[in-house]
Amino acid sequence: MAAGKKVFLLVLLLALTLYLMRVSAFGPRGEAPAGGAVRDLLAPLQQGLTWLGEGARKALSFPVSLVHASRRAEELSRRVAALEGELLSAREYRLENERLKQLLDYKSGPAAAAGLEVRAAAVIGRDPGSWFATITINRGRAHGVAENMTVLTPRGLVGRVIGAGEHSATVLLITDPRSAVGALIQETRTPGLVEGEAGGTGRLHMIHIPNDQPVQEGQVVVTSGTGSLFVKGVPIGQVTRVKRDSTGLFLEAEVKPFVDFNRLEEVLVVTGVRSP
Amino acid sequence: MRSLFFLGALFGLALLLQVTLAGMISLWGAVPDLVLLPVVFHGLWRGSREGALWGFAAGLGKDFLCGHYLGLSALSLSAAGYLAGWAESRLYKESTAVALLTTLGCSLASQLIYYPLLFFVGVKVPLVTAVVRVILPTAVYSAALVPLFYPLFSRLYQRGWMGSG
Secondary structure, three states: HHHHHHHHHHHHHHHHHHHHHHHHEEEOOOOOOHHHHHHOOOOHHHHHHHHHHHHHHHHHHHHHHHHHHHHHHHHHHHHHHHHHHHHHHHHHHHHHHHHHHHHHHHHHHHHHHHHHHEEEEEEEOOOOOOOOOOEEEEOOOHHHHOOOOOEEOEEEEEEEEEEEEOOOEEEOOOOOOEEEEEEEEEEOOOOOEEEEEEEOOOOEEEEEEOOOOOOOOEHHHHEEEOOOOOOOOOOOEEEEEEEOOOOOOOOEEEEOOOOOOOHHHEEEEEEEEOOO | OOHHHHHHHHHHHHHHHHHHHHHHHHHHEEOOOHHHHHHHHHHHHHHHHHHHHHHHHHHHHHHHHHHOOOOHHHHHHHHOOOHHHHHOOOOOOOOHHHHHHHHHHHHHHHHHHHHHHHOOOOOOOOHHHHHHHHHHHHHHHHEEEEEEHHHHHHHHHOOOOOOOO
């Protein structure tokens, strides 16, 4: 009796299990009818267990991951800093390369065509005051640089050498109030004298322009070369404003130089002029 | 002796910074006068005599290093030091605001002395250009730097590192 009862219960349990297996199986028509209900029933528990398990995993692995993350962050920071440094150096080299290429192109192109013998020099110092405008370059007498030599860039006139040491020289910029350059309006060949202005404004004034020779805004001013310390035909700047001078006898023009004197890093010194 | 060494080193450093750094931090063409600052500070703490003396020495050093007209900066900075010394017993020199205004005034005076001296050496600069483009911007820029340096200088003077008053 007892044995029969046990067998019955066993069979019942087996049948129930089989039934549950049957109803919970994933059938050809989609999810089993009881699947959703079972899952819904178990979902909160499952979610809770999952949350606890995940929390436990994180809690256990957090210190380890923290150490790893910290090392990784440190390593990445070092690499980023190193790469940033390399990037800046590369950018600096690229810019320097571009500038030197321009100088080289000018040296072997327009300068050579004009018969100019030039020597490249780097700007190593600037006038420390507000009144004057001079620069110091890293070429001197040992490199063939002498006083009164013209200094220029591919964009235009920079100034002239006023003092030459053995390995360095001082250049008086055309924006210095002590500078005066014999000049011409390129189109009309109207003569004048280009002077600098104090205060590092970078502005130039072309004075003593004959009254009867009109000058217009936008016209290009170049060195005249005649009776001047500067070589002929070097671009100086562009006329931005014209007015009558205080005497009324001459015109005076404001000239914007082609050269950006605040960003001057390399220049060319004209060490000689070949006869055509 | 120690204070003399410190003063010499300080003015030497100011000259070095003026020659190497000042040109790089120019604003719209205006360059701060970094040598003027210690000259004014010294005059403000030690009186006209010392201000004028150190102003002259520092100015001469500046003229020499810049390769310009020797004596031009020496005279103008000497005047700045003297004027700052005038304020020594009359104004509350511990105040940074007082130092700023004194620097502004001394810088203007120094530049206004420099200007006619330029004519003396044959450099002609129109007055309006000189005032608008050089004198005012330089004075304002130099004075604007006072809050950065004066508190430190003030402490050095108060602790006797720059000589006794």
